[in-house]
Amino acid sequence: MSIKNISKFTLILFVFLSINSFANTNETHEENIESTTIVDEKASLKKEIKETIDHHLMDSYDFAITHGVSFPLPVILIDGGLHIFSSSKLTNHDTHEPTIVESNGNYYKLFHGKIYKTDAAGTINLDEHHHATNEKPFDISITKNVFTIILMSLFLFFLFKGMAKKYKTNSLPKGAGRFLEPIVLFVRDEIAIPNIGEKHYKKYMNYLLTIFFFIWFLNLAGMTPFGIGVTNNIAVTFSLAMLTFLITQFTGKKTYWLHLFDPLGHSMPWVAKIPLYLLLVPIEILGLFVKPFSLMIRLYANMTAGHVVLMSIIGLIFVFKNIIASTAFPVLTLALSALELLVAALQAYIFTMLSALYFGTAAEEHH
Amino acid sequence: MTIPNIVGAGLIVIGAGLGIGKIGGSAMEAMARQPEAAGKIQTAMLIAAALIEGIGFAALFAA
Numbered sequence: 001m002s003i004k005n006i007s008k009f010t011l012i013l014f015v016f017l018s019i020n021s022f023a024n025t026n027e028t029h030e031e032n033i034e035s036t037t038i039v040d041e042k043a044s045l046k047k048e049i050k051e052t053i054d055h056h057l058m059d060s061y062d063f064a065i066t067h068g069v070s071f072p073l074p075v076i077l078i079d080g081g082l083h084i085f086s087s088s089k090l091t092n093h094d095t096h097e098p099t100i101v102e103s104n105g106n107y108y109k110l111f112h113g114k115i116y117k118t119d120a121a122g123t124i125n126l127d128e129h130h131h132a133t134n135e136k137p138f139d140i141s142i143t144k145n146v147f148t149i150i151l152m153s154l155f156l157f158f159l160f161k162g163m164a165k166k167y168k169t170n171s172l173p174k175g176a177g178r179f180l181e182p183i184v185l186f187v188r189d190e191i192a193i194p195n196i197g198e199k200h201y202k203k204y205m206n207y208l209l210t211i212f213f214f215i216w217f218l219n220l221a222g223m224t225p226f227g228i229g230v231t232n233n234i235a236v237t238f239s240l241a242m243l244t245f246l247i248t249q250f251t252g253k254k255t256y257w258l259h260l261f262d263p264l265g266h267s268m269p270w271v272a273k274i275p276l277y278l279l280l281v282p283i284e285i286l287g288l289f290v291k292p293f294s295l296m297i298r299l300y301a302n303m304t305a306g307h308v309v310l311m312s313i314i315g316l317i318f319v320f321k322n323i324i325a326s327t328a329f330p331v332l333t334l335a336l337s338a339l340e341l342l343v344a345a346l347q348a349y350i351f352t353m354l355s356a357l358y359f360g361t362a363a364e365e366h367h
Numbered sequence: 368m369t370i371p372n373i374v375g376a377g378l379i380v381i382g383a384g385l386g387i388g389k390i391g392g393s394a395m396e397a398m399a400r401q402p403e404a405a406g407k408i409q410t411a412m413l414i415a416a417a418l419i420e421g422i423g424f425a426a427l428f429a430a
Contacts, residue, residue: 194410294421301424350417357414 042319049315053308056227058113059145061087065226073147079106079117079137087141090115108137115139145236148228152217160213187212187352195356200363204356207247211240212352215299219344222303223337229307231347237300244355245292252362259361260284291358295351302347306340375430383423387416 064070072088083103090110092099098110100122109118116124116134125133142150163177173181192201192208215231222229230236258265263280264273310333317329394412398405 190406190410294418294425297424297428298417298421301427302420350413353410353414354417 045318049312049318052315053311056311057229057232057304057307059143059233060113061090061110061115061141061143063144063147063226073142073144075115075139075141077103077108077115077137077139077141083108083137106137115141144228145230145233148218148221148230149236152214152221152230156210156213156217183212184209191349191353191356195353195360196363197360199365203251203363204247204359207243208352208356208359211243211355212348215240215351216345216348219303219347220341222307223340223344229303231299231303232307234296234300237296240299240351241292241296244295244358248291248358248362251359253365255364256362260288291354295354299347299351302343306336306343310336310340372430376427379423379426379430383419386419386423390415390419 061075062070062072072086075083075085075087075090077083081104083106085101085103089101090098090108100118100120101108102120107118107120107122108115109122109124110116111124111132111134114132115137116132117137118124118134127133159176159180163173163175163180166174166177187209188201188205191212192205196204218230218236222231261281261284262273262277263284264276313329313333313336317326320326390412394408397408401408
């Protein structure tokens with residue numbers, strides 16, 4: 001089927017869908033008695049979909065494989081000593097209600113996905129916005145995201161370690177190396193060398209390759225049905241952006257700092273520079289912090305937006321509840337999932353590329 | 368979400384869309400004129416689009 005036919009097909013589907021939804025609204029207008037219950041149902045359904053999406057994007061204390069099947073991870077709290085217990089104690093196995101956990105004389109309870117310190121009865125004090133005012137222990141638990149990061153790091157380590165070993169005996173790649181060698185070369189030839197320069201790129205290659213594959217593989221892991229959206233977590237993207245920022249600052253040469261605090265150089269006498277620099281230097285310093293901030297927001301927002309769109313489209317099936325919606329939306333979801341696979345690689349590429357660009361300004365020498 | 372927030376989000380999307388669209392269109396034109404420079408143009412296009420996108424997302428979070 002050509003692209004033109006596909007677009008025609010989708011257009012027809014959309015027209016049918018909109019007619020169907022119009023028909024639904026007309027019915028509700030005619031039957032006044034039923035309309036209130038239908039509106040209530042729709043509102044509660046929308047709320048449920050929203051909650052499901054929020055839950056999907058959130059980090060959790062146990063690792064859910066499918067609905068209802070999960071394995072517990074360790075909870076580690078620092079609160080006047082170390083408290084370690086299994087996350088299976090946090091919820092009741094049958095009712096899925098949070099239970100009170102006793103650990104070395106302290107009591108903890110789960111409330112909206114976070115662990116709070118409570119008394120023996122497990123009371124959670126709420127303020128007027130329904131936020132808990134209980135004390136929060138310092139939480140360094142191995143959550144789902146942490147677990148995935150550790151697992152993925154080990155996977156990448158052994159994968160590339162094995163690949164590197166094979167190159168010692170034979171210069172031709174084998175197995176996974178056949179697929180990954182062009183990508184490694186792409187990072188070197190298309191990202192590192194053009195942006196950093198022939199002379200200094202080697203120093204940055206290990207970091208660039210690490211973040212490229214780390215972000216890419218974690219983005220791909222987010223597309224699995226386990227709901228492990230590690231790059232949906234702003235703390236993760238913050239750490240990644242922070243690493244780029246720190247490496248840029250610590251490898252910055254004389255030209256880099258001169259460019260920051262003396263951007264005009266010898267082009268004009270110093271008297272004329274003073275009023276200009278009152279404006280220019282603060283902007284340059286602001287730009288210094290905007291760069292990692294935009295790196296952090298871009299990755300986080302792109303991955304979150306992708307997941308929210310996918311989940312919302314799946315949710316629409318339950319809003320429309322007719323045969324056309326339930327055939328068209330899965331197809332649309334499949335298409336968008338394919339697009340998400342592209343975005344997963346593209347975001348890893350852009351993050352690596354911009355990092356290389358910033359390293360390039362740091363490593364630049366006066367010429 | 369209140370109405371000003373929604374209108375603000377819409378304006379942001381219009382602005383970012385116009386910006387990225389302009390970059391994409393110009394890059395296409397440039398690639399058609401000079402196919403041998405397509406790789407370089409694509410890189411520059413992606414960087415510029417990523418920067419606009421970053422600002423767009425930052426504004427969406429503020430809205």
